[in-house]
Amino acid sequence: MNHGKRTGVLLAAALLAAATGCSTKASTGSSSSGGAGGTVKTGVGISGTTITLGVLTDLTGVFAALGADITNSQTLFWEQQNAKGGVCGKYQVKLNVKDTGYVPQQGVQLYSSIKGDVLAMAQTIGSPINTALEQTYDADKIVNIPSAWARNLTVPPGNAVTGATYDVEMVNVLDYALKQGKIKEGAKIGHIYFEGEYGANGLAGSKYFASKHGMTVVEAKIKSTDADMTAQVTQFKAAGVNAIALTVAPGQTASAAGVAAAQQLNVPIVGNNPVFSPALLAGPAAAAIRANLLVASPVSPFDKNPQLLADYKAKYPNNANPSLGVVFGAGASNVMKQILEKACANGDLTRDGVLKAKQSLSNVDTGGLVVPLDLSKSGVSPSSKSFIFAPDAVPGGAKALGDATESADVAGLK
Numbered sequence: 001m002n003h004g005k006r007t008g009v010l011l012a013a014a015l016l017a018a019a020t021g022c023s024t025k026a027s028t029g030s031s032s033s034g035g036a037g038g039t040v041k042t043g044v045g046i047s048g049t050t051i052t053l054g055v056l057t058d059l060t061g062v063f064a065a066l067g068a069d070i071t072n073s074q075t076l077f078w079e080q081q082n083a084k085g086g087v088c089g090k091y092q093v094k095l096n097v098k099d100t101g102y103v104p105q106q107g108v109q110l111y112s113s114i115k116g117d118v119l120a121m122a123q124t125i126g127s128p129i130n131t132a133l134e135q136t137y138d139a140d141k142i143v144n145i146p147s148a149w150a151r152n153l154t155v156p157p158g159n160a161v162t163g164a165t166y167d168v169e170m171v172n173v174l175d176y177a178l179k180q181g182k183i184k185e186g187a188k189i190g191h192i193y194f195e196g197e198y199g200a201n202g203l204a205g206s207k208y209f210a211s212k213h214g215m216t217v218v219e220a221k222i223k224s225t226d227a228d229m230t231a232q233v234t235q236f237k238a239a240g241v242n243a244i245a246l247t248v249a250p251g252q253t254a255s256a257a258g259v260a261a262a263q264q265l266n267v268p269i270v271g272n273n274p275v276f277s278p279a280l281l282a283g284p285a286a287a288a289i290r291a292n293l294l295v296a297s298p299v300s301p302f303d304k305n306p307q308l309l310a311d312y313k314a315k316y317p318n319n320a321n322p323s324l325g326v327v328f329g330a331g332a333s334n335v336m337k338q339i340l341e342k343a344c345a346n347g348d349l350t351r352d353g354v355l356k357a358k359q360s361l362s363n364v365d366t367g368g369l370v371v372p373l374d375l376s377k378s379g380v381s382p383s384s385k386s387f388i389f390a391p392d393a394v395p396g397g398a399k400a401l402g403d404a405t406e407s408a409d410v411a412g413l414k
Contacts, residue, residue: 057071074329087340155379163273164383167381194247233260236260322396
């Protein structure tokens with residue numbers, strides 16, 4: 001992985017502080033001296049020279065493939081970073097990984113089992129689980145990187161949403177489709193979306209964009225367990241939609257594209273970043289997906305991260321076609337590393353100190369892994385930009401259709 005590119009001013013300052021001596025201490029809430037006389041406070045989640053980060057991922061639910069790639073990538077990142085000296089020049093980082101199965105109550109219970117042993121959460125997958133844990137995370141003053149991008153997740157001060165929120169993503173991908181002539185002013189958009197924060201935020205984006213361009217939205221809300229999109233696509237065809245928007249999981253994407261093709265509803269399909277998996281290109285709906293799908297993404301493609309792809313394949317050789325969740329996992333880990341280094345530079349690696357460090361980062365550069373981020377503001381999208389991907393026979397199953405883009409309409413989103 002090319003970590004040499006990640007050289008922002010804040011990180012440089014943190015590394016300078018590390019060189020002057022971040023100290024170690026078990027989780028007693030006390031301070032200790034560094035090699036050059038500096039001190040750093042420590043507390044929960046630090047034992048000796050080890051920092052433990054929590055991971056609540058999905059390895060068996062509707063986002064299992066994505067969850068595995070993100071988590072494996074984070075494991076790889078910290079193995080490589082630990083080999084370089086860890087963080088603050090001396091702390092090794094380990095992950096405590098739990099599988100929620102994308103079930104909110106399971107996530108709440110699992111967090112309860114690890115909360116006394118982790119300094120921060122390196123990943124919590126899914127808007128429903130993040131929302132279920134929101135008050136608990138806030139009470140614990142714990143920094144959390146959601147593997148989710150719902151707007152409500154930007155409100156808690158400890159959440160470091162790594163990318164544009166779903167409404168911004170939807171506006172950016174619809175704007176791209178409009179500029180490319182795939183849809184026109186006054187179009188009718190059929191939107192299939194999950195119940196809950198994920199779907200609601202994606203829908204907010206399509207409805208906002210529609211309001212700016214004389215368009216209408218035909219809504220179809222589903223549960224994450226609904227697999228067959230025949231009824232929804234049939235509804236759209238009867239309504240005469242000119243495009244389909246998706247805020248769902250890959251399984252529903254495959255069904256929607258396949259049913260649309262069978263019904264000869266040959267219209268563009270646009271989606272939020274979780275809708276796509278490279279495995280879709282090996283399924284029965286592959287032709288329709290290749291022909292019609294556009295996806296907004298917070299991460300850059302593998303062709304801009306060749307060393308990361310090579311390292312990942314070397315460590316996980318059984319995963320022949322990893323998703324771009326690998327890039328997100330590395331980007332999210334890079335963000336966490338910058339937060340920890342900033343906290344160390346400030347002399348406070350307690351949860352409170354890590355939270356203050358996160359809130360001070362207004363210009364986070366991950367070396368191009370993810371879009372630029374402002375983590376200092378609450379209730380707003382950390383980024384206004386998205387990459388627009390199209391399915392293709394390339395690593396990750398999708399290619400970027402240019403640099404990260406920002407619709408002019410994003411500025412009006414509230």
